[in-house]
Amino acid sequence: MDKVIITCAVTGSVHTPSMSPYLPVTPEDIAEQAIGAAEAGAAVLHLHARDPESGRPSPDPEVFMQFLPRIRAATDAVINISTGGGMPMTVDDRMQAALRAEPEMASLNMGSMNFGLYPALARNSDWQYDWEPEFLESSRDFVFRNTFADIETLLARLGDGCGTRFEFECYDVGHLYNLAHFLDRGLVRPPLFIQFVLGILGGIGADPDNLMHMKRTADKLFGEDYRFSVLGVGRHQLPLVTMSATMGGNIRVGLEDNLFLDKGVFARSNAEQVTRLRRIVEDLSRSVATPAEARAMLGLKGGDAVAF
Numbered sequence: 001m002d003k004v005i006i007t008c009a010v011t012g013s014v015h016t017p018s019m020s021p022y023l024p025v026t027p028e029d030i031a032e033q034a035i036g037a038a039e040a041g042a043a044v045l046h047l048h049a050r051d052p053e054s055g056r057p058s059p060d061p062e063v064f065m066q067f068l069p070r071i072r073a074a075t076d077a078v079i080n081i082s083t084g085g086g087m088p089m090t091v092d093d094r095m096q097a098a099l100r101a102e103p104e105m106a107s108l109n110m111g112s113m114n115f116g117l118y119p120a121l122a123r124n125s126d127w128q129y130d131w132e133p134e135f136l137e138s139s140r141d142f143v144f145r146n147t148f149a150d151i152e153t154l155l156a157r158l159g160d161g162c163g164t165r166f167e168f169e170c171y172d173v174g175h176l177y178n179l180a181h182f183l184d185r186g187l188v189r190p191p192l193f194i195q196f197v198l199g200i201l202g203g204i205g206a207d208p209d210n211l212m213h214m215k216r217t218a219d220k221l222f223g224e225d226y227r228f229s230v231l232g233v234g235r236h237q238l239p240l241v242t243m244s245a246t247m248g249g250n251i252r253v254g255l256e257d258n259l260f261l262d263k264g265v266f267a268r269s270n271a272e273q274v275t276r277l278r279r280i281v282e283d284l285s286r287s288v289a290t291p292a293e294a295r296a297m298l299g300l301k302g303g304d305a306v307a308f
């Protein structure tokens with residue numbers, strides 16, 4: 001209970017390059033910011049890739065392989081590769097980088113849902129690339145596909161096949177019941193690491209009451225068999241992750257989910273957000289888990305057992 005795992009989600013696929021000059025785009029940017037976040041106290045690095053020319057989210061394992069070895073050489077942090085990818089990737093596209101890299105962790109999204117990014121069109125107008133407004137607009141008619149069959153495939157190929165364990169991303173209460181279904185079937189094994197995701201348009205809203213409800217429901221379904229972490233989107237990041245640290249949970253920060261440090265002030269790096277949260281965690285008389293402690297808490301296979 002004392003140790004807090006800080007996950008830093010470095011670039012993601014929700015934001016586009018014109019939204020912040022600090023969003024990492026190239027493999028060099030991603031490596032540099034990931035290493036900075038680890039040095040600031042992130043035990044887990046949640047990673048997506050982007051096309052180095054356009055900044056568009058990319059599932060290409062070759063692009064991942066341009067930054068993964070560099071991060072591994074410079075830090076001991078746990079590498080967590082996204083299988084959520086970004087629009088309009090197929091589920092098959094989304095799993096290729098993790099299958100190639102066989103990381104200690106990968107994200108696993110626990111249900112199909114709407115995933116509305118188009119409200120960002122009203123907040124920005126100066127686009128560097130044509131693909132950016134088209135990408136955001138396309139979310140109006142996009143289903144983020146994560147069927148039971150898709151989840152079974154990822155559990156078998158990545159979990160059983162590669163020894164990868166999961167960050168179970170739960171965007172609403174029903175996703176917790178989906179995870180409980182896989183636990184009942186013996187397809188997932190404790191300790192489960194559940195990411196409560198609050199504030200995506202299409203998922204549960206970002207407020208304290210909803211976080212308490214997610215936690216109560218997970219307690220009911222999983223008892224001692226799980227650890228939770230919290231991710232709040234945009235301006236909800238800081239209050240909700242602070243609440244998680246207060247409740248005995250873990251936290252996820254990073255430019256994937258929030259570009260700002262304060263209202264109207266960009267975070268100039270992922271490390272800035274990690275540094276702030278580390279201070280808050282320590283002010284709450286908890287301490288930040290090292291990568292080794294995170295590995296023990298989550299039952300991971302070890303940083304040497306990866307394929308990059």
Ligand code: KMH
Nearest residue numbers: 012082083084085107256
């Ligand atoms: N940006 C999060 C809300 C994934 O990578 O699998 C969603 C996410 C999904 O992290």
Ligand code: ZN
Nearest residue numbers: 012082084256
């Ligand atoms: Zn992600």
